[in-house]
Amino acid sequence: MPLLETAEFINIPLDYLVVGGGAAGLTVAARLSELPGVTVGLIEAGTHETNVPQITTPGMIGSMIANPTYDWTFFSTPQPLANNRPVLQPRGKGLGGSTLINFTGVNRASKEELDAIEQLGNKGWNWDSLLHYMKKSEKTVPPDVSAETAQKFALTTDWSTHGSDGPVFKVYPKVLTEVQATIFDTFETLGVQRNPNANNGVNIGSLTTFSSVDPHTATRSSAYTAYYAPNAERPNFVVLTGAHVTKVVFEPTADGLQRAVGVEFVKDGTITTLTGIRRDVILAGGTFQTPQLLELSGIGNPDVLAKHNIKTVIDLPGVGENLQDHMYVPTVSEVQPHLETIDILWEEGQFAKYMGLYYAEKEGYLSTIPAPGFTLVPLHSLFTDSEREAWQARAKVESQVFLEKHTHPALRSAVEKQLDFQLKWFADRNQVQAEVLNFIGHQPIPGSTPVPGKRYTTLIIAIMHPLTRGSVHLASSDPLAAPAIDPNYFANPADFDLLLQLLKFTLKFYRTAPLGELFKANVLPPPEVAESGDEEALKEWVRQWVGPVYHPVGTAAMLPREDGGVVDPSLKVYGTSNLRVVDASILPFEISCHSQTVVYAVAEKAADIIKAEIA
Numbered sequence: 001m002p003l004l005e006t007a008e009f010i011n012i013p014l015d016y017l018v019v020g021g022g023a024a025g026l027t028v029a030a031r032l033s034e035l036p037g038v039t040v041g042l043i044e045a046g047t048h049e050t051n052v053p054q055i056t057t058p059g060m061i062g063s064m065i066a067n068p069t070y071d072w073t074f075f076s077t078p079q080p081l082a083n084n085r086p087v088l089q090p091r092g093k094g095l096g097g098s099t100l101i102n103f104t105g106v107n108r109a110s111k112e113e114l115d116a117i118e119q120l121g122n123k124g125w126n127w128d129s130l131l132h133y134m135k136k137s138e139k140t141v142p143p144d145v146s147a148e149t150a151q152k153f154a155l156t157t158d159w160s161t162h163g164s165d166g167p168v169f170k171v172y173p174k175v176l177t178e179v180q181a182t183i184f185d186t187f188e189t190l191g192v193q194r195n196p197n198a199n200n201g202v203n204i205g206s207l208t209t210f211s212s213v214d215p216h217t218a219t220r221s222s223a224y225t226a227y228y229a230p231n232a233e234r235p236n237f238v239v240l241t242g243a244h245v246t247k248v249v250f251e252p253t254a255d256g257l258q259r260a261v262g263v264e265f266v267k268d269g270t271i272t273t274l275t276g277i278r279r280d281v282i283l284a285g286g287t288f289q290t291p292q293l294l295e296l297s298g299i300g301n302p303d304v305l306a307k308h309n310i311k312t313v314i315d316l317p318g319v320g321e322n323l324q325d326h327m328y329v330p331t332v333s334e335v336q337p338h339l340e341t342i343d344i345l346w347e348e349g350q351f352a353k354y355m356g357l358y359y360a361e362k363e364g365y366l367s368t369i370p371a372p373g374f375t376l377v378p379l380h381s382l383f384t385d386s387e388r389e390a391w392q393a394r395a396k397v398e399s400q401v402f403l404e405k406h407t408h409p410a411l412r413s414a415v416e417k418q419l420d421f422q423l424k425w426f427a428d429r430n431q432v433q434a435e436v437l438n439f440i441g442h443q444p445i446p447g448s449t450p451v452p453g454k455r456y457t458t459l460i461i462a463i464m465h466p467l468t469r470g471s472v473h474l475a476s477s478d479p480l481a482a483p484a485i486d487p488n489y490f491a492n493p494a495d496f497d498l499l500l501q502l503l504k505f506t507l508k509f510y511r512t513a514p515l516g517e518l519f520k521a522n523v524l525p526p527p528e529v530a531e532s533g534d535e536e537a538l539k540e541w542v543r544q545w546v547g548p549v550y551h552p553v554g555t556a557a558m559l560p561r562e563d564g565g566v567v568d569p570s571l572k573v574y575g576t577s578n579l580r581v582v583d584a585s586i587l588p589f590e591i592s593c594h595s596q597t598v599v600y601a602v603a604e605k606a607a608d609i610i611k612a613e614i615a
């Protein structure tokens, strides 16, 4: 049955109710609705009208950021150590969630990282099991390219670790440029090799990323197209959109647990209470809104709840804590004018020409993503040995200070255990600490646009395992208000030092042969910052430009309760009999990849855990 109106929706007896129709929510809902005799309802706050060119066209990725119809347009709280700036924190809104507005890159974390999730106390959540579910979610289409091209652009040679019959398409981008290959060559001169099989558990090195694009239509493959559209006619999968869930409704059970029986939601200004859920309520609102909804429902730190006059139903201090995301700063350089880049789209008549080519033949720059080249490096590539050892020593000391100053006592053991892994990985040449991502042209960045006729290359540079921990809590008891998102940038100064070092490395990298032969001029940071040799100017650049790479995790962490966890390994919220969280918020720490593939895997696995309980 397709989309319903409120009156119809609330009259259908539901076994499962999923809140949030993003990557995880649509996946778990679609999989549960495979069970005959089970009815699944899903409520999404945004729209179901997702068939718009800025969403579907791969070459237009990024263009829906800050569009309030499809992006919640959250801002962080002012960040004291980043010039007091509130920093944009985009989150997708609509059936498909952030997979409607994401950049479609698909890559994987390392085996050690995913195995560490299990070692933190989550039996069964490891590389082997998550690889199985990543494969289950994906339909990989191998490219038709020569062995020489495959080698040059580090395309995979081992297809056995890629899924072939899942619902989310995974393909290589069509436009692979000389600049990208030259970046890979330049990294090789610095000892960072191409790694065509970077999705196999050792993710260090240069690779062309896959992207979630349907090669037959040259359109975005999202949670909507993959998990909703093919199943929309199932009579036991019902969806209500434009409805914002504001609270979970509980009844106490005889054994002292809380049982989620339904939710309250607001649609078109009307508040409705839906009860009678026969099995589970599943929260899938994402890393920012799942903790918000838990707190609105009385689950969280009693001190936080009391500030908003919310009665504590379950004392769970980990709710909303442990926020982690990749942190980045942009860099752009002008390159030689003969090079192929997408800057041509800024020239008179060219955008229309390429749009025509895209619609007519599904070819050209708009048919493919413009950010194909990733290089993932260890600390060893950024520092000399003595510098690295000095930074690691500082990271250790500052992490202790951070623990003392900023960590809630109930979360201390979890943060300590995560730190043990992080400190070990910093010393490991095979563990990724930074990403250098090549956008084939001048990435549109507020305040800096390409000059027609010139050619550019962008290196987005990000640190992968930040040491700081932020939080997301209620900003107000108004359930429709945005939550207070505090990434706590640079509260651990070792993060600042590392991002600064990455920036210095990158500015030198642009001038290193063979890339140096293509380089013309610094654009971002501008020459007066990039070339001044003034350390303070570079520091100011980092403070002024730091932002997220849109992979926040950790705010409803799957960890033992005594470590401040929010959900157990079956993704049930502690203290409840049937409230689960299935989304990016359950990942206990940040991993060194873009997050959609692992979120799909989390939801695929969650569906199997829940199905096994019924069986």
Ligand SMILES: Cc1cc2nc3c(=O)[nH]c(=O)nc-3n(C[C@H](O)[C@H](O)[C@H](O)COP(=O)(O)OP(=O)(O)OC[C@H]3O[C@@H](n4cnc5c(N)ncnc54)[C@H](O)[C@@H]3O)c2cc1C
Pocket: 019, 020, 021, 022, 023, 024, 025, 043, 044, 045, 046, 065, 090, 091, 092, 093, 094, 095, 096, 097, 098, 099, 101, 102, 103, 104, 105, 106, 107, 243, 244, 245, 246, 284, 285, 286, 287, 289, 290, 293, 549, 550, 551, 582, 583, 584, 585, 593, 594, 595, 596, 597, 599
């Ligand atoms: C701009 C951007 C670029 C990105 N680029 C990449 C990339 O290139 N590669 C990659 O791997 N990952 C990328 N990501 C990350 C990836 O998209 C996310 O990790 C993934 O979508 C998270 O899935 P989720 O289910 O946790 O949350 P979402 O996909 O964000 O879904 C949450 C859904 O819940 C809904 N919701 C929230 N609260 C409520 C409520 N109270 N009531 C009803 N509905 C509610 C929201 O509207 C949303 O639809 C990007 C993300 C963004 C924002």
